[in-house]
Amino acid sequence: MSDLHSWVGLLLGWVLYAMFLTGTVSYFKDELSQWMRPELPAQSGVPDQAMVAQRVADELVALVPGSPQWSLRLPDARNNSVYAFWRTAGAAPGQRAFGEGNFDPATGQTVSSRATLGGDFFYRFHFQFHYMPVVWGRWIAGIAAMFMLVAIVSGVITHKKIFVDFFTFRWGKGQRSWLDAHNALSVFGLPFHAMITYTGLVTLMALYMPWGQQAGIKTAADRQQLNAELSAFIQPGKPSGEAAPLASIEEMVRHAQERWGRDGVGRVTATHPGDAAARVAVARGDGGRVSMSPQYLEFEGTTGKLLAVHEGVGPAAETRGVLYALHLGRFSDSVTRWLYFLVSLAGTAMVGTGLVMWTVKRRQKLPDPARPHVGFHVVERLNIASIAGLSVAMAAFLWANRLLPETLADRANWEIHSFFIVWALTLLHGVLRPAKKAWVEQLWLATALLALLPVLNAATTQRPLWRSLAEGDWVFIGMDLMCWALAALHAVLAVRTLRHQPKTRPARKPAPETVKQPVNKPAGGAVLREG
Amino acid sequence: MTSVAGRVRSVGPLVSRIAAALFGGYALAALASVAVLALPMSTPQAVLTGEMASFLVYAAAVIWVFAVRSALRAWAGLLVVAAPLLLAAWSVW
Numbered sequence: 001m002s003d004l005h006s007w008v009g010l011l012l013g014w015v016l017y018a019m020f021l022t023g024t025v026s027y028f029k030d031e032l033s034q035w036m037r038p039e040l041p042a043q044s045g046v047p048d049q050a051m052v053a054q055r056v057a058d059e060l061v062a063l064v065p066g067s068p069q070w071s072l073r074l075p076d077a078r079n080n081s082v083y084a085f086w087r088t089a090g091a092a093p094g095q096r097a098f099g100e101g102n103f104d105p106a107t108g109q110t111v112s113s114r115a116t117l118g119g120d121f122f123y124r125f126h127f128q129f130h131y132m133p134v135v136w137g138r139w140i141a142g143i144a145a146m147f148m149l150v151a152i153v154s155g156v157i158t159h160k161k162i163f164v165d166f167f168t169f170r171w172g173k174g175q176r177s178w179l180d181a182h183n184a185l186s187v188f189g190l191p192f193h194a195m196i197t198y199t200g201l202v203t204l205m206a207l208y209m210p211w212g213q214q215a216g217i218k219t220a221a222d223r224q225q226l227n228a229e230l231s232a233f234i235q236p237g238k239p240s241g242e243a244a245p246l247a248s249i250e251e252m253v254r255h256a257q258e259r260w261g262r263d264g265v266g267r268v269t270a271t272h273p274g275d276a277a278a279r280v281a282v283a284r285g286d287g288g289r290v291s292m293s294p295q296y297l298e299f300e301g302t303t304g305k306l307l308a309v310h311e312g313v314g315p316a317a318e319t320r321g322v323l324y325a326l327h328l329g330r331f332s333d334s335v336t337r338w339l340y341f342l343v344s345l346a347g348t349a350m351v352g353t354g355l356v357m358w359t360v361k362r363r364q365k366l367p368d369p370a371r372p373h374v375g376f377h378v379v380e381r382l383n384i385a386s387i388a389g390l391s392v393a394m395a396a397f398l399w400a401n402r403l404l405p406e407t408l409a410d411r412a413n414w415e416i417h418s419f420f421i422v423w424a425l426t427l428l429h430g431v432l433r434p435a436k437k438a439w440v441e442q443l444w445l446a447t448a449l450l451a452l453l454p455v456l457n458a459a460t461t462q463r464p465l466w467r468s469l470a471e472g473d474w475v476f477i478g479m480d481l482m483c484w485a486l487a488a489l490h491a492v493l494a495v496r497t498l499r500h501q502p503k504t505r506p507a508r509k510p511a512p513e514t515v516k517q518p519v520n521k522p523a524g525g526a527v528l529r530e531g
Numbered sequence: 532m533t534s535v536a537g538r539v540r541s542v543g544p545l546v547s548r549i550a551a552a553l554f555g556g557y558a559l560a561a562l563a564s565v566a567v568l569a570l571p572m573s574t575p576q577a578v579l580t581g582e583m584a585s586f587l588v589y590a591a592a593v594i595w596v597f598a599v600r601s602a603l604r605a606w607a608g609l610l611v612v613a614a615p616l617l618l619a620a621w622s623v624w
Binding site: 001149153157206209213226314315316 | 560561564565567568572573574575576577578579580581582583585586587589590591593594597598620623624
């Protein structure tokens with residue numbers, strides 16, 4: 001069972017580490033998106049959703065006439081832009097059938113800010129990666145999540161004395177310390193790690209496990225029923241072909257506001273806007289309820305007449321809605337959100353310490369530690385690039401957001417390319433340098449990039465820290481302070497790794513070969529302490 | 532020839548277990564997700580229940596495969612569980 005744990009943990013460990021870390025920061029993806037669009041003014045309060053909806057709807061009517069369906073996400077306490085996506089009218093097969101954009105709530109027009117994917121990049125990368133078809137990415141993420149689930153269950157079985165281990169911590173004892181740290185991090189967040197892994201699978205379960213649906217859903221009515229249980233996206237029926245303008249979207253959203261509160265509306269979806277057969281769905285937001293199950297009002301598009309109220313789904317669908325919501329954490333207030341972030345960070349550290357432990361453990365068994373076998377080498381180098389290197393690459397992504405010229409063609413994608421180019425360079429660096437030096441250098445680089453990011457922000461935007469403080473702009477204040485906190489974390493890791501001497505012999509096996517270990521022992525017993 | 536046979540004998544059971552875990556486990560989970568449809572509830576609810584339960588079935592199957600004493604037992608266990616599920620799934624497919 002212990003072998004099963006090590007191997008499922010290792011095989012997709014690097015993928016899992018990247019998924020965990022990018023997923024962790026995604027709990028602040030909306031704030032990150034705001035920071036990455038510094039041209040948009042700080043949102044002092046949530047604007048009236050009904051008016052915003054009307055503004056953006058008018059804009060969409062002009063921007064994508066004849067679109068069979070569009071949907072927009074209204075601003076809320078954490079969002080100062082409106083995200084919309086739409087089906088493209090009359091898209092031939094093979095053409096892009098969808099479009100998307102961000103809109104300014106104040107004007108209704110496309111946001112006049114630098115082109116960026118914002119925090120959505122980390123969010124999407126977290127479950128579908130990049131540079132590959134979305135479905136492949138999601139399958140890889142699913143397989144990794146399944147491995148994680150097995151790693152968690154086998155881990156619990158392996159560490160039988162799990163709660164005793166939690167209170168046992170042996171500092172500076174090499175492998176023992178790594179193991180203790182790994183155990184402590186895992187046990188501390190165990191319910192969370194199990195929940196987040198399982199619910200992650202649930203978010204995409206129709207992709208991974210389509211068989212029941214294929215066997216059971218045979219009629220259009222069943223299919224429609226299933227869709228209704230899962231989302232507030234009304235299905236576009238057939239257009240009548242008769243032109244008719246949409247009734248007041250503002251009125252429809254007002255109706256929903258009366259029901260769910262002023263800021264309680266999440267989405268507005270319209271099918272066949274401009275056609276007599278138009279339908280509009282106004283869906284409740286995710287805030288304040290631990291469920292992603294759809295709740296929405298359905299209106300006749302041309303008259304604004306309320307056709308139906310959808311506020312309940314079946315027990316299984318509600319269970320799924322709750323599991324989904326638990327994964328995304330969008331219901332949370334800021335305290336819960338920070339808890340999510342911290343426990344999730346502990347999960348990242350759990351995967352990271354597990355990965356490093358694999359090398360620490362095996363190094364002691366190497367016949368000649370100076371010249372380890374290829375497999376060991378590969379694991380060691382991949383660890384450097386995927387742990388320290390990922391920090392560098394993620395910081396570089398934020399640097400690119402501030403440094404790339406605003407007029408650059410395909411700018412949003414170049415931010416992403418920068419991330420991957422830097423990440424690839426850290427791998428190259430990790431391969432070329434001695435392991436310990438590579439760890440230390442990359443950790444210092446991450447420290448520098450993070451520590452200087454607020455400086456770069458002050459130099460390149462109108463929103464330096466002193467102004468954010470004066471204006472009470474908590475998104476920017478939080479971002480600057482968080483950068484420094486993370487810089488400090490990386491600095492501590494770098495110093496500990498640098499100072500680390502493999503002086504402690506493993507308790508069990510004081511064999512001579514472990515004594516003459518080379519200095520390039522990666523981080524042994526150091527990185528974990530910060531977890 | 533003998534060395535090849537030796538290799539098969541030493542690596543074979545492990546490979547067999549890995550296959551049982553990866554593919555046998557998935558097949559069992561998929562089967563369970565279909566078998567749920569035989570339960571007396573509405574089809575969409577059953578579909579969702581099956582999807583949610585399938586990952587737990589999969590995880591349990593993998594653990595089983597590596598927990599038992601031999602690869603043969605691992606496969607046998609999967610088949611024993613699969614049989615009734617297959618019957619249930621058969622009735623709805």
